[in-house]
Structures are given as C-alpha cells and as structure tokens.
Amino acid sequence: MDGADSKGVLNQLSVLEVRARSRNTQPQQQCCVKELRAKAEALKIQRDQLEAEAQIHKVLHKLRMSMEKQCPHEEEEAMDEESENTQLLQLMARHTQLKDLLYAHHVIGGYDVIKTPQSKGVCMSLTTAYEGIYLDTYNLEIDLKHKLTITRHNIPPFIPLKDLAKQSNMQTNIRAFLDTLSLHLNAFTGRKQQLKFVKEQHQSITVMESNVLCSRLVLMFTVPRGKNAVLCRLDYTDHTRCLPTGVQFVCEDEELLDSPEWKKNCSLLKETPVHKALTTMKKNGSIV
Amino acid sequence: MSQENPEEVKVLEAQIECLQAESLSFIHLHRLYMCGQRQEEGEKVLSKLMEEVEKLEEDLERQTQMNRISLKSCTTKTLQSSGSKLVQQLSVSGHCSEMAFQVEFKLSENKVIHFIRRITDLNVVMDASDLQTFSSFLSEVEESRDLLLFFRTLRTFSDRSDDRCRTFQHFQAKYPSVVSLPGGCRSEFLWFSIISAALQLFPSQAVGGAAESFQSLLRILGPEAALESVIRAVSLSQDTQLASHLLV
Known part of the structure; x- marks a missing residue:
C-alpha cells in the first residue's frame, strides 16, 4: 500500500513537471526561431560579402594568369574601362603573385x-x-x-x-x-631522422651507441638461428651524406659473417638508408 | 518554419565555408580595394600598395640572386582545410641557369602535432632528354619526395654545367681547329670527347695504362693544363686519324 501511495505522489509530481515544461517550451521555441532567423540573415550578408570578394578574386586570378604568360598588352586592352581600378587591381595581382613566389622560394628550401x-x-x-x-x-x-x-x-x-x-x-x-x-x-x-626511425620502427634492435653528429652508430641485432648477437658499426665519415662509408659486423660466429647473405647485408647497409635496410634484413630473415 | 531554419543555416554555413576557403587570402586585399575605390583614400591606398609591391619585388630579386633559382609561377590550391590540417597542391615553375623545371606536389601541414610539414606526390618535369645522368636522378627524387635535395642538386648541377661550358668555350677559342662542340657547350659529354681521344693517344706512345697516365697528368698539372697538354699533343701529332677523333 505504502509503495502504491508513494508511486501515486511521484506520478503526480512528474505530471506537474511535464506540464510546467510544456509551458516553457512555447516561448523557447519562438526565441529559437528568432535567433535562427537573425543568424541566417547575418550569414546571408556575410555570404554576399564573400561572393563580392570571390568576384575580385576571379578578376585577380585572370590578371595573374596573363602576368604569368607575360603578355601585358592583352590585359590592358581587356580592362581599359576603369583605368584607376585597373592599376589598383594590377598592383593587387602582382602583390599576391610576389607573395606566392616568395613562399615558393621558402618551400623549395631557398635561403x-x-x-x-x-x-x-x-x-x-x-x-x-x-x-x-x-x-x-x-x-x-x-x-x-x-x-x-x-x-x-x-x-x-x-x-x-x-x-x-x-x-x-x-x-x-x-x-x-x-x-x-x-x-x-x-x-x-637526415641521419638524425634515420636514427629516430630506427628507434621507432625496429624495437627488436638495440641502439648501443650514437654520437651527437649521428656520424657513428652501433646497433645490436639478434640472428634467428642460434640467437646469436651481431654488433653492427656504421661510420658516416662523409658528413655531407646520409649513407655510411663503413659497415662492420662483429659476431662470435665468424662463419656467419663470411656467408654471402651477410656480405649482401653489408652492401645493403652502405647503399640504403639504415632504417630501410633493416626492414629488408628482417624480411629476408637475417635478423629478428 | 522551425524546421526550415536549421536546414537553411546548415546550407549557408557550408556555402560560407566554401567561399572562405576560396578567398581567405584576398580578404584584406578586398578591403584595400574597397578603400581604394573611394576618392579621398584612393591615392593613399594606391601608394601604400605600390610601396609594398616594390619592397616585395626587392625581396624576390634578393631571393632569386641568392638561390640562383628564378621562379616564374607558383599556383596554390587548397585541397583540405579543417582545423589543424591544411593540405595544398602546389605547382612551381622556373629555371636555374638554362635548365627549366616544373614541380608539382602536395604540401600538408599539421599544426597540432609539432607543426609537421610534409611533401607527398612529388612530380618533377624537366626537359632532361639530353641529360641522361639527370633523368635517373629525377625518378629517385620523386620516389623519396626529396624536394629540397632536387633543388640543391639542380643548383650544383647547373653551376658545374656553367663551369664546363666556360672551360670548353675557352679551349675551343684557343684551339679552334682541334676542339669542337659536338653536343653543344652544355653537353655533359664534352669532357669525354676530349678524354677518349686522349686515352687513345697514350697507348700509342707506349706509356702504359692510358687512364692512369691521364690521371697522373691531372694530378701533376691540374685539369686545365692536363687537357691543354693533351690537345697540344693531338694537334702536333701527324696521325690524322687521332686528330679526327676530336672532331666527331
């Protein structure tokens, strides 16, 4: 009985709550519509402005195209109606062109x-x-x-x-x-980036030693058969290059290093960036 | 009504985003333009813009001189612009010394993760049909997307090419009857046309290994004097067959 009573009270409360809510929603909705209308209006104005800007953009683009083709006479003929505005537009077009060319110099690694x-x-x-x-x-x-x-x-x-x-x-x-x-x-x-790649991509390989110039690198590999460890020393004596000039392996199993497979690994490391060479060596089953 | 509005807002917002992406860089110029149209401010704006353009022209000239790369056009197209990620398609053309080039690539920037800038889809177009060593280099560059390496190498290559051109013209002017320019003065084979003749000359004098002999001449005399001595030997030689090798 108690439970039913309390349920009845709660029911009534919730009915009241629903009523109160529905009273509030009416003006809220109106407010929302008003807001949206205003927003749409503002956006329309913004759109018109942007369309006008886009129009100028198009004119400037045309001007730039003719500038790049280097036929200045044509563009003068095409736009002789408003000479003052033409001068302004031409300056604007040249302005954007120069900015782009300077940006390009930057992107291609110019000084x-x-x-x-x-x-x-x-x-x-x-x-x-x-x-x-x-x-x-x-x-x-x-x-x-x-x-x-x-x-x-x-x-x-x-x-x-x-x-x-x-x-x-x-x-x-x-x-x-x-x-x-x-x-x-x-x-x-470049060498620093390679070392970063080695650490990120080859967690089974230990970087035993590296110097600040990244001109010397000692790595430790594990050979799948017999779980032998191979120390690999890479010397980048030519500091203008990203490839080592010297590759040296040290392993207890000397026969292994004399095998054609490891001779090939040696030249691979000399010719390919180290992180890529290691991927190939893993794929070939030379190292773990 | 209440249902139409959000729809309209969505459409408008999408439209605005599109337009903004298209004309982002032109907004301040548009304002300039609007001001420029007004009589009283027109001249002020024009002279200010002129000043700016002059300064940019100076900057570009300095950059061109320092980089030895003259850029003719750069077109940028925004492919994606969402919050932290910006992807642009760039096409840059120009020339370095007498070698014309055009490069196209995608440049993506991520402003959130350490501001990473990355180049993908690199495509290099060059008229390198007569430069065999260069064309294999181009495919390597495209594969490794190494735009900076391309321009560094292009600079060095064209510098060397200019040096060769000067050297060859010097020898041609000095010995017009012996030295010719079979592949034009910029050919990468011009050294070989002289050296190959030299290599044939030395065995006939029974000095031993031809290449070694020329190498030792190079070491002792330096490249200019070594070549000169070879050319003299050829032009003094009574063997017309040998002299003809230089005129191929």
Whole structure:
C-alpha cells in the first residue's frame, strides 16, 4: 500500500513537471526561431560579402594568369574601362603573385634572406628536410660591413661552421658557403631522422651507441638461428651524406659473417638508408 | 518554419565555408580595394600598395640572386582545410641557369602535432632528354619526395654545367681547329670527347695504362693544363686519324 501511495505522489509530481515544461517550451521555441532567423540573415550578408570578394578574386586570378604568360598588352586592352581600378587591381595581382613566389622560394628550401632592421647585415635561414618531411631550420646573422662576419647563429657546435666558412671562401663566395653549410645540415638532420626511425620502427634492435653528429652508430641485432648477437658499426665519415662509408659486423660466429647473405647485408647497409635496410634484413630473415 | 531554419543555416554555413576557403587570402586585399575605390583614400591606398609591391619585388630579386633559382609561377590550391590540417597542391615553375623545371606536389601541414610539414606526390618535369645522368636522378627524387635535395642538386648541377661550358668555350677559342662542340657547350659529354681521344693517344706512345697516365697528368698539372697538354699533343701529332677523333 505504502509503495502504491508513494508511486501515486511521484506520478503526480512528474505530471506537474511535464506540464510546467510544456509551458516553457512555447516561448523557447519562438526565441529559437528568432535567433535562427537573425543568424541566417547575418550569414546571408556575410555570404554576399564573400561572393563580392570571390568576384575580385576571379578578376585577380585572370590578371595573374596573363602576368604569368607575360603578355601585358592583352590585359590592358581587356580592362581599359576603369583605368584607376585597373592599376589598383594590377598592383593587387602582382602583390599576391610576389607573395606566392616568395613562399615558393621558402618551400623549395631557398635561403630565406631578410635584411636586419639596421640594414648592416642580413639574416639567413637554412631549411632542412628528409624524404619530404621538413625538419629543423637554422639561422645565421651575417654582418656585411667590410668583412663578412657571422654575428649570431643557432647552428649546433659540432658542425664546423668556421672551417666551412674558410674552406668555401665565404668572404668572396657566400653562396658556395651556404651550399656547403646546407649540405652538412641536411645530411646531419637526415641521419638524425634515420636514427629516430630506427628507434621507432625496429624495437627488436638495440641502439648501443650514437654520437651527437649521428656520424657513428652501433646497433645490436639478434640472428634467428642460434640467437646469436651481431654488433653492427656504421661510420658516416662523409658528413655531407646520409649513407655510411663503413659497415662492420662483429659476431662470435665468424662463419656467419663470411656467408654471402651477410656480405649482401653489408652492401645493403652502405647503399640504403639504415632504417630501410633493416626492414629488408628482417624480411629476408637475417635478423629478428 | 522551425524546421526550415536549421536546414537553411546548415546550407549557408557550408556555402560560407566554401567561399572562405576560396578567398581567405584576398580578404584584406578586398578591403584595400574597397578603400581604394573611394576618392579621398584612393591615392593613399594606391601608394601604400605600390610601396609594398616594390619592397616585395626587392625581396624576390634578393631571393632569386641568392638561390640562383628564378621562379616564374607558383599556383596554390587548397585541397583540405579543417582545423589543424591544411593540405595544398602546389605547382612551381622556373629555371636555374638554362635548365627549366616544373614541380608539382602536395604540401600538408599539421599544426597540432609539432607543426609537421610534409611533401607527398612529388612530380618533377624537366626537359632532361639530353641529360641522361639527370633523368635517373629525377625518378629517385620523386620516389623519396626529396624536394629540397632536387633543388640543391639542380643548383650544383647547373653551376658545374656553367663551369664546363666556360672551360670548353675557352679551349675551343684557343684551339679552334682541334676542339669542337659536338653536343653543344652544355653537353655533359664534352669532357669525354676530349678524354677518349686522349686515352687513345697514350697507348700509342707506349706509356702504359692510358687512364692512369691521364690521371697522373691531372694530378701533376691540374685539369686545365692536363687537357691543354693533351690537345697540344693531338694537334702536333701527324696521325690524322687521332686528330679526327676530336672532331666527331
């Protein structure tokens, strides 16, 4: 009985609640419709604006196309109605074109040269990338007064900046210097990236040793048969490259290393980036 | 009504997103344009824009000079733009020294994960039909998507090509009767046309290994003097058959 009573009370309460809610929903809905209308109105205005902008975009695009084809006379003829606006539009088109070309120089790894505010020197950026992935960017501030001097930079200390500047005659040929430096930096970041891939992709392989320049790498493999361990030492003596110049294996089972299979592994490691060579070696069953 | 509205809003929002993606970079220019149309502000805007364009022209010239790469056009098309991810299709054309190129690739940026920028679908077009060593390099670059490597190599290659051209023209001017330009002054085989003759010359003098002899000449005299001595030997030689090798 008690249970039925309490149920009755609860029932009544919930009926009341439903009623109260339905009273509230009416004005809420109206409010919602109002809001949405206003929103739609605002969006329509925004759309019209954007359409107008898109229209200008189209005109500018046409202008740019004719600029790139390098036939300036044609475009003048086509748009002689409003000469002032044409001048403005042409400037705008050239503006966007120049911006895009400068962006392209940046993307293709050009040396971004920026004059420093005092204009006594320039700031240069060197981009590095490995297999399509952009890596670190390094910067140099060069004083151009009477003698070129590197005033500030964020190039790691193990890259022999001074030696490279001397070797490539930075004083007379700054471009040769930048080329050499870029080669060293790209090779360094490339080797670093390879080492990262080795650690990420080959967890069954232990990296026993590596140095900051990533010019020496000692790895430990396990051979499936007999579970022998093989130490592999890679020496990158040419610091402008991402491939090792020397590959050395050490294993208790010397016969194994004399086998044609391991001779092939040796040349594979010399010719292929290390993380890819290891994938091939795993696939061939040379290592675990 | 209450059902139509959300629908309309959705449609409008989608439309706006589309338009925004298309004209994102032009919004501030459009404002400039609107201001420019008003008489009183027109001149101010125009001169400001002119100033900006001049500065950009200067920047581009400096960049072209420093990079030795002259860009003719760059078109960008946004393929995807959602929150943190931006994917663009880029097409860049230009030339380096006398070698024209066009590269196309997708550039994707992820602003959330360490701001990663990545190149995919790299396609390089070059008129390298007469440059055999270069065409195999191009397919390697496409496979590894190494855009930066391509431009570094292109620069070095064209520098070397310019050097060769100068060297060859120098020798041709000095010995017009002996040295010819079979593949044009930019051919990558011009050294070989001289060296191969030299290699045939040395055995006849019974000096031993031909290649070694030329190598030792190179070591002792340097490339210019070594080549010069070979050319002299050829032009002094009474053996007309040997001299004819240089004129192929």
